[in-house]
Amino acid sequence: MADKVLMKGNEAIAEAAIKAGCRHYFGYPITPQTEIAAYMAKRMPKIGGVFLQAESEISAINMVYGVAGTGMRVMTSSSSPGVSLKQEGISYIAGADLPALIVNVQRGGPGLGGIQPSQSDYFQATKGGGHGDYHLIVLAPASVQEMADMTILSFELAEKYRVPAMLLADGTMGQMMEPVELPEVDYKPTEKDWTVTGTQMKRKHNIVNSLYLLPEELEKTNIERFERYKAIEENEARYESFMMEDAEYCVVAFGIASRVSKNAVIAARNMGIKVGMIRPITLWPFPKKPLAEAAEKVKGFLSVELSMGQMIEDVKLATECKKPVELCNRVGGMIPTPEQVLEAIKKMAGGEK
Amino acid sequence: MTTNTLIAGFGGQGVLFAGKFMAYKGMLEGKEISWLPSYGPEMRGGTANCSVILSDEPIGSPIVSNPDVLIAMNLPSLDKYEDLVVPGGMIFVDSTLIERKVERTDVKVFYIPTTKLAQEIGAPTLANMIMMGKFIKESGAVTHDDMEAALSKVVSAKRADMFEINLKAIDTGYNY
Amino acid sequence: MVVFEKPKSLTDAELHYCPGCTHGIIHRLVAQAIDDLGIEGKTIGVAPVGCAVMAYNYFACDMVEAAHGRAPAVATGLKRAMPENVIFTYQGDGDLASIGMAETVHAATRNENITIIFVNNAIYGMTGGQMAPTSLPGQVTQTSPYGRDVSTAGYPVKVSEMLSTLDGPEFIARVAVNNIKNIKEAQKAIKKAFENQINNKGFSLVEVVSTCPTNWGMTPVDALKWVDEKMIPYYPLGVYKDRSATKEAE
Numbered sequence: 001m002a003d004k005v006l007m008k009g010n011e012a013i014a015e016a017a018i019k020a021g022c023r024h025y026f027g028y029p030i031t032p033q034t035e036i037a038a039y040m041a042k043r044m045p046k047i048g049g050v051f052l053q054a055e056s057e058i059s060a061i062n063m064v065y066g067v068a069g070t071g072m073r074v075m076t077s078s079s080s081p082g083v084s085l086k087q088e089g090i091s092y093i094a095g096a097d098l099p100a101l102i103v104n105v106q107r108g109g110p111g112l113g114g115i116q117p118s119q120s121d122y123f124q125a126t127k128g129g130g131h132g133d134y135h136l137i138v139l140a141p142a143s144v145q146e147m148a149d150m151t152i153l154s155f156e157l158a159e160k161y162r163v164p165a166m167l168l169a170d171g172t173m174g175q176m177m178e179p180v181e182l183p184e185v186d187y188k189p190t191e192k193d194w195t196v197t198g199t200q201m202k203r204k205h206n207i208v209n210s211l212y213l214l215p216e217e218l219e220k221t222n223i224e225r226f227e228r229y230k231a232i233e234e235n236e237a238r239y240e241s242f243m244m245e246d247a248e249y250c251v252v253a254f255g256i257a258s259r260v261s262k263n264a265v266i267a268a269r270n271m272g273i274k275v276g277m278i279r280p281i282t283l284w285p286f287p288k289k290p291l292a293e294a295a296e297k298v299k300g301f302l303s304v305e306l307s308m309g310q311m312i313e314d315v316k317l318a319t320e321c322k323k324p325v326e327l328c329n330r331v332g333g334m335i336p337t338p339e340q341v342l343e344a345i346k347k348m349a350g351g352e353k
Numbered sequence: 354m355t356t357n358t359l360i361a362g363f364g365g366q367g368v369l370f371a372g373k374f375m376a377y378k379g380m381l382e383g384k385e386i387s388w389l390p391s392y393g394p395e396m397r398g399g400t401a402n403c404s405v406i407l408s409d410e411p412i413g414s415p416i417v418s419n420p421d422v423l424i425a426m427n428l429p430s431l432d433k434y435e436d437l438v439v440p441g442g443m444i445f446v447d448s449t450l451i452e453r454k455v456e457r458t459d460v461k462v463f464y465i466p467t468t469k470l471a472q473e474i475g476a477p478t479l480a481n482m483i484m485m486g487k488f489i490k491e492s493g494a495v496t497h498d499d500m501e502a503a504l505s506k507v508v509s510a511k512r513a514d515m516f517e518i519n520l521k522a523i524d525t526g527y528n529y
Numbered sequence: 530m531v532v533f534e535k536p537k538s539l540t541d542a543e544l545h546y547c548p549g550c551t552h553g554i555i556h557r558l559v560a561q562a563i564d565d566l567g568i569e570g571k572t573i574g575v576a577p578v579g580c581a582v583m584a585y586n587y588f589a590c591d592m593v594e595a596a597h598g599r600a601p602a603v604a605t606g607l608k609r610a611m612p613e614n615v616i617f618t619y620q621g622d623g624d625l626a627s628i629g630m631a632e633t634v635h636a637a638t639r640n641e642n643i644t645i646i647f648v649n650n651a652i653y654g655m656t657g658g659q660m661a662p663t664s665l666p667g668q669v670t671q672t673s674p675y676g677r678d679v680s681t682a683g684y685p686v687k688v689s690e691m692l693s694t695l696d697g698p699e700f701i702a703r704v705a706v707n708n709i710k711n712i713k714e715a716q717k718a719i720k721k722a723f724e725n726q727i728n729n730k731g732f733s734l735v736e737v738v739s740t741c742p743t744n745w746g747m748t749p750v751d752a753l754k755w756v757d758e759k760m761i762p763y764y765p766l767g768v769y770k771d772r773s774a775t776k777e778a779e
Contacts, residue, residue: 052609
């Protein structure tokens with residue numbers, strides 16, 4: 001086992017990506033994720049990798065698209081306004097069925113917004129984001145350790161399903177330091193039959209493409225892609241269940257909101273309120289099943305978010321509105337306090353028991 | 354035990370550095386730790402702060418809104434955070450830069466002229482580490498053993514010449 | 530005896546270009562260069578958005594279809610990942626000189642070791658004849674129905690002149706394919722642009738002054754004449770930058 005080191009979340013992402021065999025990073029400076037680029041700029045040249053500061057986020061994601069076509073592991077990172085710029089390229093990567101990792105260390109929006117933590121890109125990340133019918137695999141780390149682990153997992157899932165993956169973090173997760181153990185990854189690139197690496201005059205040419213001028217063909221590729229999405233929904237939904245065994249109320253929160261909520265859940269338990277938490281680890285696929293099951297047992301849900309209420313829609317869909325779903329939130333770079341969440345839990349439970 | 358600490362001061366006072374030292378010290382003692390800095394334009398010459406949590410339990414929120422320990426390296430930090438300290442908590446004050454007294458009566462207060470002491474030991478940039486020495490002595494959040502190990506994690510090899518003076522600064526605070 | 534045959538680097542797919550369009554000639558020149566240099570097996574082409582969008586079906590090497598204007602960024606990714614391979618983009622004027630100007634300029638200034646074939650026919654062909662960044666002053670298009678008014682629509686972008694002011698690029702040349710002599714010059718320039726990449730010399734761009742009889746509203750023959758009479762005077766042919774040649778001369 002490797003020793004634990006103290007690292008910023010952003011640095012943990014960068015080092016984990018290198019451990020996972022990623023040797024190509026393209027980015028553009030933006031707070032609060034710049035440590036990722038800085039780390040890559042320092043490390044990549046020493047290990048024969050590529051760090052390139054692109055002229056824009058648009059260029060960076062299209063460089064990613066180029067490398068992704070070769071089948072090599074590749075990533076970019078940015079924060080909310082920059083990720084909006086990348087949406088064109090992300091849609092092309094999704095449409096060409098290429099694996100790649102996009103990291104979004106979210107900050108407040110819309111527009112230029114602010115630079116403090118936010119989760120208000122939830123819709124953009126989980127519902128597609130760019131044009132067309134598609135999904136990204138979206139993972140939401142809640143610790144520096146998970147920043148590392150989920151970076152590695154993102155590469156693996158992206159490759160397994162040929163679907164781009166997004167690591168959806170926020171300014172807090174990016175900036176905070178916690179001890180992290182960086183796992184050794186046994187990554188061996190596999191031969192793929194779809195890559196553009198030169199025909200060597202041994203095969204017909206491969207084409208990386210998302211253009212289908214015949215509607216019948218475009219329909220067919222979309223339907224086939226959604227069959228893969230179905231498999232992802234069945235196999236890859238991940239979540240953490242916390243104190244849910246006898247829970248009468250269920251907090252739903254991801255990322256930094258789940259960290260804050262955990263304090264509140266423990267405090268509420270100490271007051272005798274039977275509350276637990278379901279923490280979605282994958283935001284797409286959304287962990288519908290445990291929420292549907294909880295809806296049969298609990299009296300209500302509390303969605304804790306750093307947005308005006310985005311994930312709450314998925315909670316309502318997953319629970320088919322069988323029980324009330326309340327929102328507890330702060331936005332614009334503000335973070336709910338454990339006390340605020342505790343108050344919301346108490347209100348939902350009808351006061352202290 | 355959990356100690357929620359907020360270290361605050363001007364950018365350039367080594368607030369984040371002190372927090373990192375504290376975090377490493379805790380980590381090397383096998384504690385759960387988290388370190389969260391303020392970030393953005395405020396760091397450039399304005400105020401800076403960081404939340405450090407040292408705990409025997411897994412850490413929930415890494416944000417310290419009500420600190421057990423406040424380390425105030427300048428007046429704006431004391432003004433801003435004094436009221437947020439939990440009753441029974443501690444406030445460490447750099448009494449060279451902060452002339453007023455703490456108004457709270459339900460907390461333990463330590464006045465240390467760290468900026469002055471730092472100049473006296475010939476390390477004018479190490480008021481932060483003098484404060485760390487005092488913090489270690491009074492808070493009991495981490496032990497006084499093996500300062501070298503934690504220090505070696507935060508003083509880079511390039512600045513190895515700074516190692517001894519950092520140790521001296523910690524000692525100065527510890528023995529103040 | 531075979532006196533003329535299709536380059537092997539072109540597939541058998543039937544080209545979709547309009548009658549009289551010179552894209553076909555330019556495709557052949559690119560494929561011929563790839564054949565001559567024996568690099569088909571390690572070449573990867575990047576197709577644009579525009580009339581040449583389906584170039585990926587015509588070139589026999591591996592191909593990537595890029596988003597509008599982004600081909601130089603995609604090519605950068607490919608080249609950085611596989612420096613031993615040969616990467617080229619094939620782009621039109623709207624793609625390269627309008628929406629993709631940032632990608633073009635920055636690939637050039639990085640001296641990215643790629644080859645760019647830039648087809649300038651002064652119009653957006655695929656979408657039906659709108660004003661391009663390279664449309665001539667006074668040129669009538671669907672979106673400049675009274676002729677390009679430079680007081681509101683600005684002046685055409687002279688890509689070769691502009692890029693040759695940068696320190697980065699290795700080779701910038703403008704050629705035309707409206708007569709045999711010009712086609713021969715174009716062939717030389719395109720081949721050199723690939724050789725430069727093989728010899729690790731860096732960014733090489735060949736601007737090819739081309740035609741669009743359909744959207745210019747001309748017969749193919751008149752279009753070729755228009756190239757001589759209107760296009761070339763505004764876009765003079767020649768080598769605008771050749772760093773290695775300049776160095777040797779010094």
